[in-house]
Amino acid sequence: MLFHVKMIVKLPVDMDPAKAATLKADEKELAQGLMREGKWRHLWRIAGQYANYSVFDVASVQELHDTLMQLPLFPYMEIEVNPLCRHPSSIREDDT
Ligand SMILES: O=C(O)CC1=CCC(=O)O1
Numbered sequence: 601m602l603f604h605v606k607m608i609v610k611l612p613v614d615m616d617p618a619k620a621a622t623l624k625a626d627e628k629e630l631a632q633g634l635m636r637e638g639k640w641r642h643l644w645r646i647a648g649q650y651a652n653y654s655v656f657d658v659a660s661v662q663e664l665h666d667t668l669m670q671l672p673l674f675p676y677m678e679i680e681v682n683p684l685c686r687h688p689s690s691i692r693e694d695d696t
Pocket residue numbers: 607609627628629631643650651652673
């Protein structure tokens with residue numbers, strides 16, 4: 601199942617910079633692991649914002665929820681999820 605996910609990161613302005621750096625490094629490590637597993641298919645920065653558009657490929661809504669909740673930056677994110685299905689006009693075979 602494919603999901604388009606928008607993540608807006610809102611770290612507190614007074615957060616200890618070392619804690620912020622650790623959270624970002626941990627987030628990167630986890631994200632790259634999920635990308636290697638094929639579960640985090642796309643990760644795009646939204647230009648001009650501390651936010652991203654991502655596409656996840658997971659087995660269920662529950663798996664998506666569990667995956668998002670384990671992200672180190674989860675407590676500091678606003679997340680919007682949109683489920684995706686194949687468009688009948690798409691010519692791409694890898695859109696499933
Ligand atoms: O920087 C972000 O948009 C949040 C994030 C997701 C994966 C990652 O490494 O950072």
